[in-house]
Amino acid sequence: MFNPLSHCIEGANIPVETTTGLTKRVYFNNAATTLALKPVMHKVDCNVPLLTYTDAPGPLGERTTINYDDVRDVVLNFVEGDENKDTVIYVKNSTEGINLISNLLCQEDPDQIVITTAMEHMANYLPFVTRFKTKVVKVTKKGELDLLDLERKLKMYKGKVKLVTVTGASNVTGITPPIYDIAKLVHKYGAKILVDAVQLVQHKPFTMKPHSMDEHIDFVVFSAHKCYTPFDGGVLIGPNDFFSKYRPYLEGAGITKFVSSKRIIYSDPPTRFEAGFPDIFGIMALGQTIKFLENLGMNNIFEYEKALYDYMKMRLKTIPKVKIYAENSNQINIPYISFNIKGMYHTDVADYLAYNHGIEVAAGSAGADIYVQSLLGVSAEDAYAKYLTGKPYGIIRVSLGMYNSFSEVDSFINALKKL
Numbered sequence: 001m002f003n004p005l006s007h008c009i010e011g012a013n014i015p016v017e018t019t020t021g022l023t024k025r026v027y028f029n030n031a032a033t034t035l036a037l038k039p040v041m042h043k044v045d046c047n048v049p050l051l052t053y054t055d056a057p058g059p060l061g062e063r064t065t066i067n068y069d070d071v072r073d074v075v076l077n078f079v080e081g082d083e084n085k086d087t088v089i090y091v092k093n094s095t096e097g098i099n100l101i102s103n104l105l106c107q108e109d110p111d112q113i114v115i116t117t118a119m120e121h122m123a124n125y126l127p128f129v130t131r132f133k134t135k136v137v138k139v140t141k142k143g144e145l146d147l148l149d150l151e152r153k154l155k156m157y158k159g160k161v162k163l164v165t166v167t168g169a170s171n172v173t174g175i176t177p178p179i180y181d182i183a184k185l186v187h188k189y190g191a192k193i194l195v196d197a198v199q200l201v202q203h204k205p206f207t208m209k210p211h212s213m214d215e216h217i218d219f220v221v222f223s224a225h226k227c228y229t230p231f232d233g234g235v236l237i238g239p240n241d242f243f244s245k246y247r248p249y250l251e252g253a254g255i256t257k258f259v260s261s262k263r264i265i266y267s268d269p270p271t272r273f274e275a276g277f278p279d280i281f282g283i284m285a286l287g288q289t290i291k292f293l294e295n296l297g298m299n300n301i302f303e304y305e306k307a308l309y310d311y312m313k314m315r316l317k318t319i320p321k322v323k324i325y326a327e328n329s330n331q332i333n334i335p336y337i338s339f340n341i342k343g344m345y346h347t348d349v350a351d352y353l354a355y356n357h358g359i360e361v362a363a364g365s366a367g368a369d370i371y372v373q374s375l376l377g378v379s380a381e382d383a384y385a386k387y388l389t390g391k392p393y394g395i396i397r398v399s400l401g402m403y404n405s406f407s408e409v410d411s412f413i414n415a416l417k418k419l
């Protein structure tokens, strides 16, 4: 079945050169970065001639400032944050947002314990394990988070844990951990929760829930380039009173109320944490893309992608040599599948799909090294030994987006069947 939305996407239907001639591009690497929405690009293009900087004197400066700042409300509304309590800090991407939080926690108490998990992308793992005494929640045989292990760790380190950081959706298996149950548990033990929503918000309705609820999500990050813009730009959302307590992570212009050789007075958040030239087009594009997704309806996107995912999984399972990871989890809500083909090296399969059939997928550890090692049953020692051979372990990952179609899934399956 054809997906008419693909007409709204730059590059979704272009011909690409393969070993057998020109063929239609099939883009199944949306978890790495999505292709761009044409209506968003159009809005950006229209604004290029009016380019100036935020707070520049004159009507165009005023217009730019308003357009740029208004995206904070669009973001807050999208995740149902609290306009009186939460603030939206613009960052380069989620990685920067998470490093910012990690830096502020270090200012608060470098000896505190942070809990992260074995399911995380390195963006939500390395900023903590390299700076803190960190405890890592295990994953089960099914590839899901082990919530008993989380509670054990919360109990054991009660009072010392101020933050639990967890992915809202795995970029490898599409599993969505039960973040609201986790939030309840985390709050019961007096800590806060950060949800890495990079792979969640573009696929499924998401809410931070009210501050008064135990299920409330304290901090959220996500990136624009995974939400159908081709630009940098991301957001870190969290309580204003938390951010107000700390110094900037990046020093530079634009973050102060007053500076002299004797005194520095920093601006309030979010400005305090946005040093340097603003990412005007990245942020404008983020605002536009959120409006586009909201108009389509996040539930509609979720339902369509679920049907596409079910179809792909059903067809993939009919190929005998395919081994799908976390196959039996019933927490998969995001249309991603990671697999291997018996007797074939993962990057060879990805290259074959791209060079011979114009089908783009990911191959490797998808930036989630610890999780992929656990799914493959590779120990830390084995992983290192394989790395030294120059042939590291890895998986093939297919990640669908709202503009992919059933006929593209057929092309993918037919190509795999020829192996």
Ligand SMILES: Cc1ncc(COP(=O)(O)O)c(C=O)c1O
Pocket (backbone or CB within 6 Å): 031, 032, 093, 094, 095, 096, 120, 121, 123, 124, 167, 169, 170, 171, 196, 198, 199, 223, 225, 367
């Ligand atoms: C789950 C997850 N978290 C964080 C990131 C980092 O996102 P970014 O590279 O936009 O900072 C990624 C990137 O793939 C991801 O998949």
